[in-house]
Amino acid sequence: MVGFYTLIARGNLVKKIIGLNIFQTSVFILYITMGKITGGTAPIFVGSGEDVIYSNPIPHVLILTAIVVGVATSAVGLSLVIRIKEAFGTIEEDEIQDESL
């Protein structure tokens, strides 16, 4: 939620991207927490005994994918910021709006 606030409230485009990242990371952590089972161990099959409790590995796998997507989003976003800086000479949202008029 802190990330979401930053995303909306900040005029600086780089800060917006940082806000987006915080927002996404917190969702990743939400996923990872649900994979944890109390007393569970790392989901590696050791073959001994049947009473070993494993944590659920699927959320981890999903989030691995989501992290890649998040990295790609940040990369595209930041490269856009660079292009905006070249074209407008600023990365403050209100100044860009002034110039666009």
Next chain:
Amino acid sequence: MTYHLPVLLVVVPLVAAPIAALLNRPRLSWAVAVAATLWALYAALELLSQTMAAGAIHYELGGWPAPYGIEYVVDPVNAWVVVIVALIGALVAPYARVSVEREITEDRIPLFYAAFILCLTGLLGIAVTGDVFNVFVFLEISSLSAYALIALGSDRRALTASFQYLIMGSVGATFIVIGIGLMYVMTGTLNMADLADRLPEVSGTRTIPVAFTFLTVGITLKLALFPLHLWLPNAYTYAPSAVTAFIASTATKVGVYLLLRFFFTIFGVTFSFDVMQLDRILMPLALIAIVTMSLVAIYQENVKRLLAYSSVAQIGYMVLGISFASVLGLTAGILHLFNHALMKGALFMSMGCVMYRVGSVRLERMNGLGRAMPWTMAAFVVGGLSLIGVPLTVGFISKWYLVQAALEQGMWPVAGVVLLGSLLALMYVWKVVEVAYFREADPELGISEAPLSLLVPTWVLVLGNLYFGINASDSVGIATRAAEVLLGAL
């Protein structure tokens, strides 16, 4: 090979995209793009005819059985959406060559095609997959490439439009991930059919309505339902013409499809409309979208922007159809999905022709274009008539069903708003027609007709508008079937 069609539909374009980027010659990359889109169109039509004949196709990716592995499911609903996306893709790709050479610097053209094919891949992937997390992955593939495509626009404001879209799109996608995560916590599955089975058991908990809300907001952000449409007008206005034609007629449609899939197949009609009372939110928003966005469109001076606002209004029509939650209403919504793709495709393509010759789509630069570019502007007029809903065009068919669906439930005021929307559409289309046909052209400009490679795809869509407007039995039949499948999945 027929057996593997559902996955080949997605994999072939996915492989074609890096090839297009690596070839690094504008013409070669273009050829790859055309080949990939034609393949997608062939596969899509094949899938549609198979599902209409034999029912839903289930394809297990990598041979893993359904609830554990990722499954691709093709039924009449998504086969229809796939055909729409592939058709528009296959028409925009040949159109893009000339248009893109004019609007994008040469060294970026191969990358443009790579992003274009990737965007197509993502949209097709969203449509065929039967796994909710897979939906998110493909959604991001299509969105990220769409951001890149929009940023290629020649105006520097394309950059800020793209950035705005990126921020709002990512927020929407993250909302969808939260929703999917909450559903996974409660059911332990990501497969759509499996979710539909297990959700009723846990729908009494607080988590599921929260998941539902996150998904609704996330998806409506993606499909630009009023009031979450703010990214759309700028993105459509400043993107290169070919990109606008493609995204306007496909991306939001796939969003509407996702809405249908989540509300009807996964959550089920009872939960979505009786428990969550979705129709009470969707219907007013759809009606507001139709009226206000049409009014805003009337005051636009840039024709692409005018059409963009009109798109938001048209999305209102589709969502309105969905919010009836009846076979007739859904038929109207699904029908309008296809019909709107046809007319907006044709309109934006004709604006691409204007952009190519005139270099601007602002109204004051279009004086007398009706004489200078007769074919282009004729295409615009037919598309515009279709937008208004004049008989013999596709727009009439979908409005007809929409009004019928409204009357079926005794909602006279809703039917009235639909007709008012048509009236407003008449006003903004007339504005362009008046400038193009009834004002004197500046004779010194010496503007001539657009080249054939731009006109042919445009006119294919225009003729599609007329054909499906006169002989609507095919499209109505498929849409009705799709509506029945969605409602039958109770």
